[in-house]
Structures are given as structure tokens and as C-alpha cells.
Amino acid sequence: MGLKIYNTFTRNKEDFKPITEGNIGMYVCGPTVYGPPHVGHARSYIVFDTWYRYFLYKGFKVKYVQNITDVGHLVGDADEGEDKIQKKAITEQLDPVAVAYKYETMYFDCMHELNVLKPTISCRATGHIIEIIEAVKELVEKGYAYVTKEGNVYYDVRKFKEYGKLSGRTLDDNISGERIEVADDKQNPEDFALWKKADRTHLMKWPSPWGEGYPGWHIECSVMSRKYLGDTFDIHGGGMDNVFPHHECEIAQSEAITGKPFVNYFVHNNLITVNGQKMGKSLGNTVDLNDLFEKYGPMFVRLYIVKNHYRSVLDFSEDQLEETKKTYEKFQNLVEITEPYIVEANSVRHTLNITESYDDIDAMKNRFLEAMDDDLNTAVGIAVLLELAKEANKAKEQDTNKLAYIRKVFDELAGDILGLQFEVKNDSSPNANMEKLEKSIIDIRNEFKKNKQYEIADFIRDTLKENGINMIDTKEGAKLEF
Numbered sequence: 001m002g003l004k005i006y007n008t009f010t011r012n013k014e015d016f017k018p019i020t021e022g023n024i025g026m027y028v029c030g031p032t033v034y035g036p037p038h039v040g041h042a043r044s045y046i047v048f049d050t051w052y053r054y055f056l057y058k059g060f061k062v063k064y065v066q067n068i069t070d071v072g073h074l075v076g077d078a079d080e081g082e083d084k085i086q087k088k089a090i091t092e093q094l095d096p097v098a099v100a101y102k103y104e105t106m107y108f109d110c111m112h113e114l115n116v117l118k119p120t121i122s123c124r125a126t127g128h129i130i131e132i133i134e135a136v137k138e139l140v141e142k143g144y145a146y147v148t149k150e151g152n153v154y155y156d157v158r159k160f161k162e163y164g165k166l167s168g169r170t171l172d173d174n175i176s177g178e179r180i181e182v183a184d185d186k187q188n189p190e191d192f193a194l195w196k197k198a199d200r201t202h203l204m205k206w207p208s209p210w211g212e213g214y215p216g217w218h219i220e221c222s223v224m225s226r227k228y229l230g231d232t233f234d235i236h237g238g239g240m241d242n243v244f245p246h247h248e249c250e251i252a253q254s255e256a257i258t259g260k261p262f263v264n265y266f267v268h269n270n271l272i273t274v275n276g277q278k279m280g281k282s283l284g285n286t287v288d289l290n291d292l293f294e295k296y297g298p299m300f301v302r303l304y305i306v307k308n309h310y311r312s313v314l315d316f317s318e319d320q321l322e323e324t325k326k327t328y329e330k331f332q333n334l335v336e337i338t339e340p341y342i343v344e345a346n347s348v349r350h351t352l353n354i355t356e357s358y359d360d361i362d363a364m365k366n367r368f369l370e371a372m373d374d375d376l377n378t379a380v381g382i383a384v385l386l387e388l389a390k391e392a393n394k395a396k397e398q399d400t401n402k403l404a405y406i407r408k409v410f411d412e413l414a415g416d417i418l419g420l421q422f423e424v425k426n427d428s429s430p431n432a433n434m435e436k437l438e439k440s441i442i443d444i445r446n447e448f449k450k451n452k453q454y455e456i457a458d459f460i461r462d463t464l465k466e467n468g469i470n471m472i473d474t475k476e477g478a479k480l481e482f
């Protein structure tokens with residue numbers, strides 16, 4: 001079976017065909033850096049990191065672009081309210097650039113903890129103001145956008161006949177009707193801002209043909225994806241809450257400029273609920289990532305997320321945490337019981353041979369890969385890995401070669417593809433055992449010396465010597481020399 005991806009455009013799982021064979025261009029909407037990352041960020045970026053890892057595993061050459069929104073994302077969705085970063089700059093009494101940089105650093109630190117690979121290109125909106133102004137100019141020239149006497153530039157959604165094709169919404173649905181506040185210089189409430197005029201107090205602003213101002217949120221993604229991935233690219237990702245209006249607006253902007261399809265596959269991860277309720281800053285129930293790391297550790301969080309299929313709602317609750325704990329312990333156990341054998345198999349003078357494969361383990365591996373091919377079904381993937389953990393328990397201490405092989409397969413599937421890493425708490429590799437044995441002999445001899453039982457202490461030293469091992473007393477204590 002080839003790789004299938006659920007495309008939000010068609011609401012169907014489709015066979016994946018890249019534009020250029022063996023290559024993938026992927027754009028994922030990055031964070032707006034105005035606050036500490038929460039579990040919702042973790043879900044989106046772990047999901048797309050897993051896609052990225054799986055594409056790499058399958059041998060694709062991937063150009064993965066992710067933006068950093070450091071300007072222009074307003075508090076209100078209808079082009080009203082303050083810029084989120086400016087608002088934070090005022091409360092934290094920092095320069096807005098310092099706010100953006102602080103939270104961008106925090107974001108990347110958290111992603112590193114979660115073993116999320118860095119995108120090929122990470123680009124900031126503020127680094128692309130020239131290109132953004134060019135794109136807005138082009139939209140005005142082509143008649144898709146209008147400039148108001150207040151100095152704002154809006155996209156006229158009625159000019160783009162296919163507006164709504166991703167979300168399935170139509171203008172008759174009264175798209176902006178639910179928003180009470182609508183900027184009064186818009187021709188239609190559904191129109192969205194490409195460029196906003198900055199007033200005197202606004203902190204982040206740039207000169208433009210329409211006066212000093214700053215870009216709207218949606219335009220940065222159209223501009224940066226085109227710059228790094230071209231007019232049409234393979235995959236565009238983001239959270240489900242980005243389908244409308246953000247991605248709908250991106251399509252309208254990009255396709256109006258190029259006259260070509262923007263993206264072939266739109267991929268969206270579902271959202272996180274907290275005890276069955278929507279999570280949101282305004283609801284006061286956001287789960288801060290650093291708090292979670294402190295409580296459970298970052299790998300637990302990663303497992304919690306990949307345990308669920310990315311298109312299902314993930315509920316954050318005690319029951320779910322308990323369930324994850326059990327799975328985590330089983331994987332930890334697999335890693336611990338297989339550790340000595342994989343270390344041995346990878347050592348220079350190894351006696352175990354992991355090139356010999358086992359049909360039952362290979363069958364599990366195939367089922368795991370089939371699940372990944374089926375729209376990245378990590379939930380099934382985790383179930384298969386649990387079977388592998390059971391198999392490791394069965395082979396425990398009997399079939400050492402098989403244990404090494406199980407571990408090799410686990411590292412490939414859980415490690416390389418799902419990005420999970422487990423620490424070995426109790427190292428029982430031959431080297432570690434040898435060190436423990438040395439330390440024990442030295443401790444025993446020291447104890448006899450301390451009690452002035454020199455005869456026994458010397459007997460230990462002489463016996464070692466007879467066997468070709470010298471015990472040397474140094475300033476730092478005794479040492480064994482082989």
C-alpha cells in the first residue's frame with residue numbers, strides 16, 4: 001500500500017503524489033510568539049514533526065518551512081483589537097521585538113525538549129515586510145484588494161469566486177456575522193486586512209505606499225510559502241482552527257496572485273479539549289507546556305500526543321494521563337530489558353547478531369508501517385509497539401539475540417519515526433556490570449583494611465594478582481589494572 005493522506009480539500013484520504021518525485025515541499029503555520037507555549041502548540045508541531053520524520057524515513061527529500069508570526073496577529077479575528085505582541089510588550093514593558101524573541105526562544109527550547117526536529121527553514125514575518133508590501137501591491141493592481149481613505153488595504157473576498165472552497169463556507173453563511181465589531185471602512189464585513197494603518201502609538205510599523213503601517217496576519221504565510229516553496233507546493237499543515245479564516249484567506253491571496261493552485265494537500269490536526277471543554281486563553285484553561293514537563297517529562301507529553309490519531313479530538317484528562325502512564329512504563333520496560341543486548345550487539349567484539357531477522361517481529365514492523373501509510377495512524381502504531389513490548393517480555397533472558405533485534409526495530413519505529421526517547425535507568429550492559437564488579441571488590445578490600453584485617457585485605461590483592469589483575473593504590477583510591 002502506498003502512502004495515503006487525508007486532504008481537507010476533498011474530505012478524503014487520497015494517494016499521495018508529490019509534484020516532483022522523491023521530493024516534498026511542506027509549509028506549516030508556526031506560532032505567534034507572544035506567550036509561553038501550551039499543549040495545543042505541542043500537538044500541532046509534534047504531529048507535523050511526525051509527518052516530517054515519516055517522510056524522511058520513506059526516503060523523501062523534504063523542504064519543511066515553518067513561519068514565526070512576530071507581527072500582525074490581532075486579538076480579534078475581524079481585523080479589530082490590538083496586535084497580540086504589542087499588547088504583551090506594553091504589559092511586560094519590553095520592546096515588541098524583545099517579546100517576540102523571548103517567546104520564540106521559549107518555543108524552540110520546548111520543541112527541542114519534545115524531540116521535535118527543526119524545520120528546514122524557519123522564517124519570521126518581520127523579515128519579509130518588503131515581499132509582503134509587493135504582494136499587497138500586486139493584489140491591489142489586479143483588482144482583488146482596495147485601499148481605503150483611512151490607509152488600510154483590504155482583500156475583497158467577493159472578487160475571488162472560489163472563496164470558501166476549503167472550509168465549505170459560503171458568503172451567504174454570513175461569515176463575519178458572528179463578529180460584532182467590524183472595521184467600518186470595509187466594503188463588506190467578510191473582507192480581511194492585508195495592510196493596516198498604524199496610528200501614532202503603534203510600536204511596530206513600516207513605511208509603505210499606503211502610509212506607515214503593518215501587515216495583516218494571513219498575508220505572511222502566502223508570501224513566505226511562495227518565496228521558499230514556489231507557486232504550488234505539496235502539503236500545507238496547521239491546526240483545525242486555521243481552516244477558517246486563516247487558510248481560506250491564504251488560498252484567496254496566493255491563487256489571486258499566481259493564478260495557479262496554491263497547495264495540493266491541506267492537512268489539519270484536530271484540537272485539544274480539557275476535560276471535554278474547548279481549551280482557550282480566554283477560558284483560562286490552557287495547559288502550559290513547561291508545567292507539564294515538570295510534572296511528567298517531555299517524552300511523556302510526546303507519547304500522550306502520538307498515542308492518538310492526529311485527526312481525532314484529544315481530551316486532556318486524568319483518565320487519559322493514567323492510560324498514557326501505563327503505555328509509557330511498558331515501553332520503558334522494553335528499553336531496559338533489551339539494553340544489555342543491543343549494547344552487546346553493537347559492540348566491536350559482539351556475539352549477538354542483529355542482522356538475523358525474525359518473521360514475527362518483521363510482521364509487526366510491517367503492520368506499524370502500514371498504519372503510518374494509512375494517513376499517519378499513530379494510534380494503531382502505538383498498539384503494535386505494545387505487542388512488541390509483550391514480545392520482549394516473553395523473550396526475556398532466553399532469546400538474547402531476539403531481544404537485541406526487538407530493540408533495533410523499536411528504536412527505528414518508536415525512535416526514528418515517532419520521535420520517542422527513553423532513558424535507561426538501570427544500565428546492566430556488560431561494561432556497566434564490569435564496573436559494578438570492580439567497585440564491589442575495591443569496597444570489600446577497603447572495608448577489611450578499615451577494620452585492620454590486613455591479612456584478608458592482602459589475600460584479596462594477591463588473588464587478583466594471581467589472575468593477572470593488579471590492584472594499585474592511588475591518591476584517589478584503589479584501582480584495578482587488567
Ligand SMILES: [Zn+2]
Pocket residue numbers: 028029030221246250
Ligand atoms: Zn499560516
